[in-house]
Amino acid sequence: MSLLLDSLFFTPYYKKDKDYWLSLMLMHWGFICMMFHTAVSLCHAVYPSEGLRSASWYFQAGSIVGFMGVVFLLWHKLVGSRLLRGEDYQFYEVPRRVAGYVLIAILFAFGTYDILTYRTEEHHLTFWSAVVYGTDYQIPTSTHYYYALYSSFLFYLPFTNWIHYILRFFQYYRVFWRVAPVSDSVIQKNLTRSLSWRGSHISKFTTWIGSAEHPEYGVRRENREDEGVPL
Amino acid sequence: MKMREFLYRDGILSPIVQSALKPLKPYHWVSDLPKMEEGYLDGVQVVEPEPMEKQLEYLFSICDSFDSLTKSNDNWTFLKVLYHSIKYCTQCNLCSEFCHVYIGSGRKEIYRPIFKSEILRRVLTQQIPLDYIIASRLVESSYRCNICRRCATACPLGVDNGIVAREIRKAFSQGLGIAPTALHQDGTFKQLRLGSTTGMTPEAFRHLIRFLECEIRDRSGLPVRIPVDETNADILLFNNPGEYLSWPENIQAYALLFHLAGVNWTLSSSPGGYDATNYGVFYDDVQLARILLEQARTIHELSPKKVIIGECGHAHKAMMVLQHRLLPSKLRINADSIFNYLPDLIGKGAIKMRRQLSPVTLHDPCNVARMLGITIPQRQMIEDISTNFVDMTPRGCDNYCCGGGSGLALLREPEQEAFRCLVAGRVKYQQILDALAKRPTSGNRYVIAPCSNCKSQIRDFLSFYKSDIKYIGMAEYVANSISQVEPMFGG
C-alpha cells in the first residue's frame, strides 16, 4: 500500500525538491488521466452510458493538467536547475534529456487545444467507437494529430531506454573534440567572456582579454626589475 | 547544486568533511619511491593545517574552482574535452597498459591514468564530498602525469586522462594560485618579467650569441654568422633558451647548417622573441594566453616570412596547435617545425654530407610525433646520414614518453628527480637499451633527443643509471656529417 502511495504521490521527490515534485506529479497525473480516458472511452463504445460519458470528459480534462506539468518540468530542467543557466558543460546533454519530454508536451498540447476549442468529448468517443466497430468517422485535425502522436507512444514507451541510448550516440559526436582550427568569430566572442577565477594573478580582471593584455604582466611594462613577483 | 552546498547536509557540514578537518600528519602517501610528504607539492605546502576557519575557507575555494572548471565562461578552452572524459569513461582500464608511469612503477594502482580522473569524476558528480586530503592528493597526483596522451590514443572512446590531469592543475593554479615554484613564480612570471624562463635578459642573450658566433667561426674556419634582429628574413628560428645555456652547440650547429645552405635567417632578441617556451601549456590558461600574446606581438613586429620552431616539443604544441584555438586571426603566426624544414634543406643537396658509423637511435618527442604526426622526415634524414641507425619499438606515434614532459623535467627537487628517473623514465631507458643492444658497440652509441625537455630528462636518467650511452640533439648530429668540416659536436 505504501508503495502504491509512493508511486502515486512521489513522496521521495517531495522531500528533495518541491518544484520538481509538483511538475512530476502534474505530468504523471495527466498520463494517468489519459490512460483512464482511453479505457472509459472504449467502455463507452461498447456500452454507451451517461456516467461513462461524463467520466470520459473529466479524464480528458486531465490533459490540461498534464500539459501544465510537462511545461513546468521542462522549465525546471532547463532553467530552474543548472542546465542552461550558468552555461556549464551540462548544455551538451540538453537535446538528449528533453527529447522525450518535448514529445509528451506536443501530445498534451494537442489535447489541450482540443478541449479549449471544442469543449466536447464527442470526438474522442467517436474515434474509439470507430476503432471498435470499424466505421467511418469525422474528427477535427487536432484530435486526429492527437491520436497519431498517441500511437507513436506505443512504440516510444517500451523502447524508451533504447531510444535514449541512440540519442547518446548523437550527443557523443556533438561533444567529440575536433581537430580543425577554431574560426575567428568564435574566438573573438570567447575572449570577451567573463572570468570568475580567484587566483591572485587573475582575480582583479573580469574578462579573458583583459587578463591577457594588461600591461602589469609583460615585459613591456616600465619597471621590469622589481623584487619578487606580484602574487 | 553547487559543490559548496554539497558539503553540507541539512545546514551542517557533513560528518566526513568535519572529521577530515584536522591537522595533517606527514606520512608517505606515494609509496616508498619517492618519499613525498602528504599535502606538499614540490616544496610548496598545499594547505595549512590550522586554524579551522582557514581550512574551511580553503575547502570552499577548492569547491569554487572545481565549479568554475565546469562552466563555459571560465573554461571555454578545454570544456568539451573535460566533459567528454568525465562522462564517457567506461573504466575499461585499457589506458593503464599504455601508460609508461603505470608500467614503470611496477603497476601501482595510484599511477593508473584513470586514478585521478576517477576521483575528479566522483567529486564533480558529487558522489563524494571534497575534503582537503582528497584535494591535496589530487593535485599531487596530477603532477605525476606527463600529459603525453598515449592513454588517449589507446582509448576506444577518445577519453583523455592527460588533459584531465591538466584541468586539475588548472583548477588549483587559476583558482588558488597553487602551482610548483619552478613552473609558476620561476617559470611563467619570470618569463613575463625578464623575457625568458631561464632568467636570461635580452642583453645577456645578445652577449651570449656574439660569443657563440665567434667561437663557431674559430672552430669551423668558415665565416658563419648568427644574425639577430634582422628584418626581411626568410625564417625566424624560434628556439628554447635552455638550448643556448645548456647545449650551446645546438645553435652553433644550426648556424653552420644554415650558412652552408645559404638560408636568410635570423634570431630575435626582443622579449618574447627568443624564448619559445610557454609553461602555461602545462598548468594555466591565463599564463598561456599572456605569454602567447607577447610572443605573437613580437614576431609580428619583426615580421619574418616564416617562423621555424626549434627543438622544443611544447613550443610546437603552443605555436602550432594552441595558437589556432586561442589567438584571433590577425595575430596568428605562420609557423612550421624544424622537423619539416631541416630534412627539406638537407634533401635539396645544398650541403655535402658524409655518413656516420656509430650506432644511433632516435627518440620521438610526444608533442611532435603523437600530437602533430611528424615522424617520417627526420627519420629519412637520419637514415641517409647514418649507416648504423636502429629504430626503437614502439616508435612514431606509439612511442613512449621520455618521462620529463609537462614540466616534470623542470621540477628539480630531489624527490621529483627520483620519481622521474625511477618511475617515469624507466620504460624509455629500457627502450633505448633494447634498441642499441642490437648493434655491437665499439665507440660511442648515441640517442638523438630532439627536444630540450627530453634532452634534460634523458641526461638525468642516463647519469642516474650510469650508462655510457650519449645523448645528442638533432642539429648537432646532422652537423657532424657535414663533409666540409670536421665533426666537432659532442654528445
Added chain:
Amino acid sequence: MPWLNAGGKRFPLDKEGFLNQKYHWTEDFSKEYARVLKIGLTDDHWRVIRFVRDYIQKYHIPPILKMVCHGTGFSEPDMQRMWGVKPMTNACRVAGVEKPTGCI
C-alpha cells in the same frame, strides 16, 4: 633547509645547495663551502669565482662553461679537474650565485 656557517654568519642553501640570493655573499662563504665540498681553493679557483660573479653582476645569469673557459683561459678538462664532473654546478655553488631555472 641546509645551512652553512661561515665567518660567524649563517647562510641558508636551497635543496640543491645554492645560496639563497637574499643573502650577501662573502669570501668566507666560498672558503667554507669549498672546504665542505672538498675542493682546495687556489688562485685559479678564485679567478673562476670572480669571473662568475662579475658576469652575474652584469647579466643576472651565471655564465655557461664555454664562456668561463674563454674568459679565464682554462680548458674544459681543467675545469673538470678543478671543480668535479659538473664544473659549473660546483663553481656556482661555491661562488654563491643562483642556478638558472628553466628547460636546462
